[in-house]
Amino acid sequence: MTLEKQLKQKTYYEMFINEHENIHPIRVLGVAFQEEAEKDLPDLSHIRFAQGEVYFHYKDFEAAIFKWENIINELEPWAKKNTADAYYELGLLSTAEDIYCAIETDNSTLNTEVALQLLSLYIERGKLDSAVSVIKKTIVANPDYPNVTEIARTFFEEQQDWNNAIELAVNEVRRTESLDWIDIIIAYVEKGVTNSFDPSYFTEALILLFGLDKEKFEQLVSALWNSYKNEESYLSWLSEINHLLLNLDLNRKDDWPCLSRFHKETYFSLIDGRYFIKKIQEFIPDLLTNWLRLADNKNLVLSSAAVLSWNELFPASISVSVVNEAENLISITETDMDELEECLTLFDSIMNWAQAHDMGENNRVKWLVEQLIDFDTQHFFITGLSGSGKSAFVNTILGEDLQDSPTSSVVMFKDSEGVEITEITDREITNLEGFSDFQERMDRRRNALEAIIEFRRPSAFLQENRVAFIDTPGLKGSPHYDRSEVLKNLHVADTVLFVLDANASFTDKERVVVAQIQELAPDIPLHFILSKMDTIADEQEAIRIFDETRSTILAYLPDSKVFAFSSQYEGSPQLKDLKEFIQSIKNTRNIEDNRLAKLLFFIRTTIASLLQKRMDVENQLVESLRWNEEMMLKVTGAVNQLKDTEAQKTKAFMKSYRAFQDAIVMDISETVPKMLKECSVLIKEDSNFSKIHLELNDEMNRRLQNYLGQQVMPKYYRLLQEWIERCKAEFEHGQEFLNEMGESFNQMYGEERLKLECDFKVLDDWRRDTDRMTSSFQLDSINILLRRTPSQFLLKSAGKLFGALPQNKAMLYNKYKSFVENEDYAEAARLVSQQFFRPFELFEKSLERDVTMFFKSPLTILNRCIEEARSGIQTNEEMLNNMNTNPEMFRDPLTLFEVRLRQFEWMTVAGKGMQTIY
Known part of the structure; x- marks a missing residue:
């Protein structure tokens, strides 16, 4: 045992025992004292020091103090420390403190032991500031002293002095590179006591940890990310961590699942409309760059699309090399992402934002989107010029005269167990009481096209063919009117049925309308119903008209089919033929992809309409x-x-x-x-x-x-x-x-x-x-x-x-x-x-x-x-001033929604070689 250890443990007296182990130490030391005293130049200090230790262990503190007060050799500083210890044990804390503070020595061990005793004394006396001061000085002077940092950590934690506890842990990581201290920091972060620290405070420790243990690095970054998420310093953290990651040698092969997830969640939370673009655009390029560098396979396509969509709307904000890498990755990488769910999430975000900013309920577009995700039903869009026999065609199929006057609103007829009629406008959804209310809506003219009516009723034809008919007001052949009013609901359709009058089939006006339909929706199949065949008395003439009409249509639209129809023909055979016709033209190919493209179209038109609403509001x-x-x-x-x-x-x-x-x-x-x-x-x-x-x-x-x-x-x-x-x-x-x-x-x-x-x-x-x-x-x-x-x-x-x-x-x-x-x-x-x-x-x-x-x-x-x-x-004036002072309050969220839209278009429509609908 070393001398310093004996002095610390007050076992210096054992040097005098040796072969006298069976004799009481007091007697041994007493004999040694007498023998030394009889010498010509006696040196009694060592024996007195040893006697004091024995008295101390036997709790005879006064005798120990008496012995130690007479030490005048090199043991004097230790004797003073022991004297203070004795006064401490006697409860005379003030005297003990004075003696501890008066000790002057170059011995680091003694200084540390004195400091630790003072720490306990200050805690007992409630002098916590002094306790903090003494332990911090001790750590600086002798950090390697056994248990001193652990004692300090325990003290700080007991006092809930988290700032000093965190500072201690971070400093110890820098000094010792110990993963144990990393675990302590992670525990502090998860406890939520590090939030007051500037994010840059942990940068040096993170850089060090990246070289030591990448798994621990990801664990600490994740903990810090979560802790700053709801703090004012969140954006500072994002800037700091992304700047740090840019300068680290990240490799996607190292597998960073948590960091990939955090980048994904953060990116989408930043572009969900809560932040102004000018506030986030300075670090989103770094965020996307890092996400692409560390994205796992599940998010590789998503991160690539995010890079490309952001770069489209904010050119040159991301480096060319990163953009090129994203383009390459998105073209060669498969993804199992639930595209529909992601698009619906985006749509819901836009709707929630619109409602929160008093932009209306937007019930029409919500209803249209609901129809798009009903994959069990195909939608046949029935249109034609006014007077073409369109209503008679619908009534014949449904087996009832549901429309005894020209259609004024868009009506979807859908199979259901019971009758349920609902009127949908942007502002409200109204349940109509019955057929009389429905007919009243059909008879109106003012603002009729602002509403969509969903007519659910039992229908064997619709149920067997798993279709819904979307009946529309008769077209006028006017490009502006038809495009802006009736045909604006065209993209909800899977197939278009264009009703022609056999007495004047496929006129110039009808060709104009067909051209409009093809221009607006080139991907939607277009077929024809040749109506009013019963009005042609001669059967041979009817056959001639049908053949000529079909030939004309096929020359114009080679993929289209034509069905001859009359409301006066016998019902069952005609319906059987019509069923075969419907089955032959049902568009079942890539219906989910087509619906997804339409969903993206409605999201884009919704963003545009909200921008227009903003202008309208102003x-x-x-x-x-x-x-x-x-x-x-x-x-x-x-x-x-x-x-x-x-x-x-x-x-x-x-x-x-x-x-x-x-x-x-x-x-x-x-x-x-x-x-x-x-x-x-x-x-x-x-x-x-x-x-x-x-x-x-x-x-x-x-x-x-x-x-x-x-x-x-x-x-x-x-x-x-x-x-x-x-x-x-x-x-x-x-x-x-x-x-x-x-x-x-x-x-x-x-x-x-x-x-x-x-x-x-x-x-x-x-x-x-x-x-x-x-x-x-x-x-x-x-x-x-x-x-x-x-x-x-x-x-x-x-x-x-x-x-x-x-x-x-x-x-x-x-x-x-x-x-x-x-x-x-x-x-x-x-x-x-x-x-x-x-x-x-x-x-x-x-x-x-x-x-x-x-x-x-x-x-x-x-x-x-x-x-x-x-x-x-x-x-x-206040609203105008607010809108003009902060135009980004309205513009920025919609711009960010467009970023998300383009991202999904990169991942879905463009990625699959499908045509984007605009």
Whole structure:
């Protein structure tokens, strides 16, 4: 045993035991101590050091400390360390820490042992930062010390200090090239604790591992790939790993199944529409290059097609040598890929993206694709010019007059156990209740071609022949109409049956249509039904027409067949012949490949239609913005016009109201003074002049009450009613104006949206209020002769003073009479007018508010339209701005879908020598 190992294990004392193994160490060392002490120059430090160890093992820590504190030779640093150990055992951690930290030595073993003790002490005291610091320094200073890295790893894991644990593992891989540490890193990655590290952190370890063990290399790369997949650093990882792989000597023969799978999954996830092209195109070429270099046999064709399709849409992004290799591999390599499933996956991705971006349900194309993958049924596309007998042909086969009028929509007749009729449009799928609903759809003309109707019913003919008939509206012979409307569903067909009228067969118009069909679908067989043969009376003439028609068709279309048909012939023999004809023309050759090509065609047309929809949406937004701006301008003008009308009406009503009110005031001011002066006749020479003023005042008030109640109030009531009628006429004129305005706006809106109805209840309120206020009037007594004017005061005083003297009555009579006849009653008239009109003051003040209430509803509706237009403008501007600012939000996903489409075309149609449908 080496000295350092004895010092570490505190077994240095065994050097003194030797042949005294049967004697207690304390006694042996005691004897040695006495013997050494008796020497002239004793050296007791070694023995004291050994005695301290024995005391320590027997847990006599104080004795051990006493011994170790007196060491002054080369063992002194170890003695200090042991002293600290003793204090540690005694629980005096602070003292132990101070001693550990005070030890200074060049001995790496001692330093490491001190550090490990400090690590335990710091952990126990909860000083974790200090613990981390001391163990990291120890690893740097003495990484090869036994178990030190394992102790560090255990400590970091217990503390869940994953950053330091990962750093330790990566550094140890670099230092030791140990696969055990690789396994530890893989475990950390799979645990999900490495995600916060930049992907480049592991590059050096990966390069090293590639040279050590390729299987472990693939395992670690796979673990890292999975760990970064859902992190923000995912794209950084892809860039880093693909750059790394490009610089490694990869060989497809080494077999990289996991890396091949990860490249495949990653490539398809990147082009599924979630990312902008500018974000991924910088590293997709590297990704595809690496995939081609390490693809397994199962994915070799797929990776080659991916390279070629990406290079087509982004030329020169991939090196020429890689493209050439891909072209070579795809031409010589067989694949067992489920092509149909892959294409359907692409189609579903496009549909899901379209739905998520408010591009409609696209039910028509979904339905068409469903028909394509029904390999048990062949689709016969029945077409012909209008009036050719096409509907009669279909009705005869189905054994029922299902169509008693020209076909307006595309209808697929299919065998089924029960009757089920479904209407499919882009927006919705509707189950029709029965034949009446179906016939109603057939009778319509508006937007009829936007729908496809699937008519499922029991049919022996369809079931036995395993076919479905796609009946179409009659063609017009117009190239533009037929191409864009009826024939756009042509590619769902496996065979075309063109119905001809035997009375005028294969006309120029029909040849034009046939040429269109061949141009649109050159791969679909085209055959003919010569209908209405029963209308030709002479049998020889019928045979001649049939032979001539067939010869003409064969000269034009050598592979086509012709079947003579009549709805009047006996059913069973004709159906038997027709069955043989159908079986002879059924297109069974390479039907799955043909259907796959059609599926790719519908995917391509769907991508194109979505791009067009995007343009349509932008155009609609521009038009909607312009329309809303125009409407807001017009409605704002209408609001201002309505407010002007309201103000004018209010002004006119107030003016007319005050005019007849002023007339009443004038009448009162003229009549009241006369009436009051006439009261002078009531004064007699024998009147009681001490009370005459009271009697006269009462009589004057009575006469005023009668005058106001019997003359003024009826006249005022009549004037009010006349005024209300005039207001009614004005209100009705205003309503007519608003009706015209609402009709004009509704025409612009294209719907009955505005109903600008005014509140005529205002007139009812006015009538009710005027009836109530004019039903009666009670004049409060007016002080006419009891006021304290100087003349009245003198006259009343004189009456009281001299009225009892007979000789003075003549004088008072003349004075009173003169006073009453000459008094100015203007103030009295004013008070009478004021009191008369007082009940009507609130009515007058509310007139302006009432006119406002009359126009309130139309004004509210118009203001709401302004707000809606303003909101529409804001929304449209935001959407347009977003579309124009980030056009790639819409364009990029569709471009990437096209990349995937071209990839499958490389793998399927082009790879098998089939013609691509465009």
